[in-house]
Amino acid sequence: MKRKGIQQMSWKGLAAFTVLILILPFLLSTSLMITKATFAGIYTIVAVGLGLLMGFAGQISLGQAAFYGVGAYSTAILTATFGISPWLSLLIAITAPALIAYILGHTMARLHGYYLAMATLAFGIVIHVLLVEWKGFTKGASGFYGIPKLELFGFTFTQGISYYYLVWAFALLVIILSLNIIHSRIGRALRSIHDSEVASSSMGVDTGRYKMQVFIISAMFAGIAGWLFAHMSYSISPGSFGLDGSILFLTMVVLGGSTSVWGAVFGALLITAISSFVQALGSKISFITSDFEHVLYGLILMLVVIFLPQGLFPAIAAKLKPFLEFTGRKKKSGSITAVKGDQRA
Amino acid sequence: MADSVQFLISGLTIGSIYAIVALGFVTIYSVTKVINLAQGEFVMLGGMIMFSLLKLGIPYLIAFLTTIAMVIMIGWLLERTIVRKAKGADALSLIILTIGAAIFIRGIASMIWGKDSVKVASFASNEPVSVMGATITPQSIWVMVFMLVIVAGLFLLIEKTMLGKAFRACSVNPLAARLMAVSPKKMSSFSFALSAGLGALAGLVIAPIIFPAYDMGVMLGIKGFSATILGGLGSAPGAVLGGLLLGVIESLGAGFISSGMKDAIAFGFVLMLLLIRPYGLLGEKNVGKGGL
Amino acid sequence: MPDLLEVKNVTKKFGGVVANQGVSFSFESEKVIGLIGPNGAGKSTLFNMVSAIFPPTEGEIWFAGKRIDRLPAFKVSPLGIARTFQNLQVFKRMTVLENVMVGLHTSTSSGILSAAFKLPKAKKEEETIYQQAWEEIEFVGLEDVAAVEAGNLPLGKLRLLELARALATRPKLLLLDEIAAGLNHQETAGMSDLIFKVRDRGVSIFVVEHDMDLVMRVSDRIIVLDQGEKIAEGTSKEVQNDPRVIEAYLGNDEEKEEGTV
Numbered sequence: 063m064k065r066k067g068i069q070q071m072s073w074k075g076l077a078a079f080t081v082l083i084l085i086l087p088f089l090l091s092t093s094l095m096i097t098k099a100t101f102a103g104i105y106t107i108v109a110v111g112l113g114l115l116m117g118f119a120g121q122i123s124l125g126q127a128a129f130y131g132v133g134a135y136s137t138a139i140l141t142a143t144f145g146i147s148p149w150l151s152l153l154i155a156i157t158a159p160a161l162i163a164y165i166l167g168h169t170m171a172r173l174h175g176y177y178l179a180m181a182t183l184a185f186g187i188v189i190h191v192l193l194v195e196w197k198g199f200t201k202g203a204s205g206f207y208g209i210p211k212l213e214l215f216g217f218t219f220t221q222g223i224s225y226y227y228l229v230w231a232f233a234l235l236v237i238i239l240s241l242n243i244i245h246s247r248i249g250r251a252l253r254s255i256h257d258s259e260v261a262s263s264s265m266g267v268d269t270g271r272y273k274m275q276v277f278i279i280s281a282m283f284a285g286i287a288g289w290l291f292a293h294m295s296y297s298i299s300p301g302s303f304g305l306d307g308s309i310l311f312l313t314m315v316v317l318g319g320s321t322s323v324w325g326a327v328f329g330a331l332l333i334t335a336i337s338s339f340v341q342a343l344g345s346k347i348s349f350i351t352s353d354f355e356h357v358l359y360g361l362i363l364m365l366v367v368i369f370l371p372q373g374l375f376p377a378i379a380a381k382l383k384p385f386l387e388f389t390g391r392k393k394k395s396g397s398i399t400a401v402k403g404d405q406r407a
Numbered sequence: 408m409a410d411s412v413q414f415l416i417s418g419l420t421i422g423s424i425y426a427i428v429a430l431g432f433v434t435i436y437s438v439t440k441v442i443n444l445a446q447g448e449f450v451m452l453g454g455m456i457m458f459s460l461l462k463l464g465i466p467y468l469i470a471f472l473t474t475i476a477m478v479i480m481i482g483w484l485l486e487r488t489i490v491r492k493a494k495g496a497d498a499l500s501l502i503i504l505t506i507g508a509a510i511f512i513r514g515i516a517s518m519i520w521g522k523d524s525v526k527v528a529s530f531a532s533n534e535p536v537s538v539m540g541a542t543i544t545p546q547s548i549w550v551m552v553f554m555l556v557i558v559a560g561l562f563l564l565i566e567k568t569m570l571g572k573a574f575r576a577c578s579v580n581p582l583a584a585r586l587m588a589v590s591p592k593k594m595s596s597f598s599f600a601l602s603a604g605l606g607a608l609a610g611l612v613i614a615p616i617i618f619p620a621y622d623m624g625v626m627l628g629i630k631g632f633s634a635t636i637l638g639g640l641g642s643a644p645g646a647v648l649g650g651l652l653l654g655v656i657e658s659l660g661a662g663f664i665s666s667g668m669k670d671a672i673a674f675g676f677v678l679m680l681l682l683i684r685p686y687g688l689l690g691e692k693n694v695g696k697g698g699l
Numbered sequence: 700m701p702d703l704l705e706v707k708n709v710t711k712k713f714g715g716v717v718a719n720q721g722v723s724f725s726f727e728s729e730k731v732i733g734l735i736g737p738n739g740a741g742k743s744t745l746f747n748m749v750s751a752i753f754p755p756t757e758g759e760i761w762f763a764g765k766r767i768d769r770l771p772a773f774k775v776s777p778l779g780i781a782r783t784f785q786n787l788q789v790f791k792r793m794t795v796l797e798n799v800m801v802g803l804h805t806s807t808s809s810g811i812l813s814a815a816f817k818l819p820k821a822k823k824e825e826e827t828i829y830q831q832a833w834e835e836i837e838f839v840g841l842e843d844v845a846a847v848e849a850g851n852l853p854l855g856k857l858r859l860l861e862l863a864r865a866l867a868t869r870p871k872l873l874l875l876d877e878i879a880a881g882l883n884h885q886e887t888a889g890m891s892d893l894i895f896k897v898r899d900r901g902v903s904i905f906v907v908e909h910d911m912d913l914v915m916r917v918s919d920r921i922i923v924l925d926q927g928e929k930i931a932e933g934t935s936k937e938v939q940n941d942p943r944v945i946e947a948y949l950g951n952d953e954e955k956e957e958g959t960v
Contacts, residue, residue: 116499120499122502124506168682177681179502180632180633183632184674184678187670187671187674188670188671188674191667191668191670191671195668239816243815246814246815246821247807247814248809248811250797250804253792256792257793261784262790264751264773264782265773265781266804266805267773267804269773276811279811279815321792353518356511356514356517357510357515359507360507360509360510360512361507363506363507363510367503371500
């Protein structure tokens, strides 16, 4: 069936990315690098959700790391303290953040972006404080130890290549789900809100409802990422889920660009690479510390907003366009799309 | 009883600081519609620069004034070099921009001053006074006095001077203001400079109480932002009310429940209030939609 | 049979400014009704209230037997009211076809989860949306630019796009807010043909228009506003000869001249 004129997702782009992910472990030389690549997958899951929220619902969350933390701690407590199966606790790790997002979302339903920014910022701090102070459950600031490994049909996922593939399987699923949403009637409704909220609502689009749904989805994705993180590590501590974490996720999305799912993916990969590089450099040069990393992120945020408001990915995609013509990447929007007369795969 | 009075006073002290920071938010927001999340960093710079100047042996009053001047310069520069470049960006991008500025300033500060807290001398004597069984340090009184002076000064500046009239004109209608030969660009710079000055003052008066460090701006900035939203975005009286309320709740929570939980209690309160009254205490219903 | 649209004693104030004062009128189905008046007469305000962009300060608006003046805008569209915008509110970063597809939003219902997992229902609906959107594209004649991002189109095509998008919602009542503004002579003629074609589909049309030729030609009946109040109503001939209408237009011109000094 010929479908002229719809911005479609390119299965070729997705396939190429999947192949890249499959062969990546064979290109990485050390186990540390595999671990970093696994983290990149975990961050990708959070960033894709946050990207949907920012790019398609036009809202900002400054507490995404807290949803990530809720996912991680709920599975840690349920599995280690109460002995529940990790696969069962995955459900809780997804629904708990979703429920919180549903409640928080009421602050934004009728109002401006600033209020959700405030609400998520406050929520992030409340969660961080609770993780530190609610020692009976969370073991406090020193961290929660003894989180079991994931097992499936007698196979244990340990840190390393097997966990890398597990994480990226989830990440690819999240990417596909997000692409499907964007290319559906809901996705069109969301994109329309961004261009003209008044026209959108006069077409019958319940803008508040869809903003809320995307916020909930973004929290669920963060929950999944938290679950993966908890079972990857033997221990977790509140430090990973504070304001710095939320800003890290924000930086990924801003750097990559939130107008497409691939922007967030790209941002997550790039920031993980930059961070690994800076840390490696820091072990050799004393001047380069974690402060340097923060200064760098601050610079990235400012420069991208000023010079590349759409993020890096659309700019790069446009540059690469002549070489990638066959995948049907579309110049302006930067999303992987099929243009005029392209046939649906 | 004595405990309650004690908590109330320390709550009003820290609340006064939140109020000053919140006024900084309102100052910038009312002219530029930017939420400047780097506001807390001005407070931090106020404390840290003062520390360095005093360490150099510069007399207190001169150090005090120099600090304010330097932070005002930084605020003005922030507007000229960063914020102005992004004019026309949406609210979301502007928030991100100022977060970037905040992280950047904080990172530089930790490179300059390290991560340890420093000590800054009080304005005058350190002898606590006893009121109704509670002890008050003179610096606490200074904090509250400064807050009141700032409120009165801002009121006079905005309501009684030509500069204030231009300022208000810009916040109501930038286009009309331009027709009346008021430059919204200049007012935007001015609002950042003024707001940086307010932040510096907050940092200067609180420094002797809280032992400043490079990261003190994070919490103070967020609390100031909360106070602004709590009071109703864009409302100056709301900002002061929000700041004081937040300070008192935090202090009572720390005193009667748990000091570790004080931030959770304060922000839990903010969240509850936003759910019940999304437009803040003194905010108009349509404030969030861009009206003033 | 109730009237299609009934505006009862509607007043709208913005702060101290009265934009509409006690406006009442009603009309039945399958008609083209024109709304005219000098600048600042309150036409756009009235349109915004009928399309529920904002509520009236006083008075009621009824549509097909339902009171709509307190509904949020998105609930009015499914009842059968659609509109275009004078200041063009197209979705710039979406293609022409996708713009029209948004118009079919309320006639479909698959949720975010069935979209994410591409359930059969969502796929089937997508097919329907696509087909119907194409029909509207063909109706207004935008086939050749269907795949172009709307932000790249000239004004004439954008007006057509807004019309197609509004029609995609399958309205009973279509509000056209200065649909011919900025169009050249030929485009305006094409637009008036289209308006007749839309009426022949059984859609009632409510037109705000500055182009007097166009509005006189297409309207069965015309309502005249001046300074927020209704001053006349009737056929184009009746309205043209109404002394109050003539005075409103001439008087307004004098004011305008004074204002420009």
